[in-house]
Amino acid sequence: QVQLVESGGGVVQPGGSLRLSCAASGFTFSSFDMHWVRQAPGKGLEWVAFIRSDESNKYYADSVKGRFTISRDNSKNTLDLQMNSLRTEDTAVYYCAKRKIECTTPDYWGQGTPVIVSS
């Protein structure tokens, strides 16, 4: 079955960096586009970034553009999110999610990894 396991979250000071990873299994990772979505404490869902299966296109929310970089390693079945210049408003649980075959919306989600940006 599809499994997505995020890691790399933690506490970081404003202006700092963090790299999140998502280990995928149970499906042909190299065939699927992937998303990162976040959720601030007590708040709703916010889409963060998207990457095509072959890395041909990458898209970002305006709130993270220029600071975050999405990447993948299809040989290792891993998805990454490099987060630089972190702000307190980046505090959230970060989910990786696989897109559905029929459309680009996410179908399977990981359990998430928490990121806390605080001094």
Place this chain on the structure above:
Amino acid sequence: DIVMTQSPDSLAVSLGERATINCKSSQSVLYNSNNKNYIAWYQQKPGQPPKLLIYWASIRESGVPDRFSGSGSGTDFTLTISTLQAEDVAVYYCQQYYATSTWTFGQGTKVEIK
């Protein structure tokens, strides 16, 4: 960007009764070439990741109970839970995937038992 607005923000429904959640997009999410509405609905229970319920506005994801249904077209959409069960207590989100490079969610609707 396409803005998704849900109503109400919360609702309390008696067990066995109908729950209706509305979602309005700031522009049409109906793609004329395939006549499909690029809308999905998610359910999120506390401490869990979101679960996909509905895509293409009205297609139930595999394994989703048939008491969940989606309807609407263009800019106005509805998620209906026909007979509310205790396990349906959750926050529900609509999401558009019409825009080529952005995916936006509504603010969420919290469903509770009256």
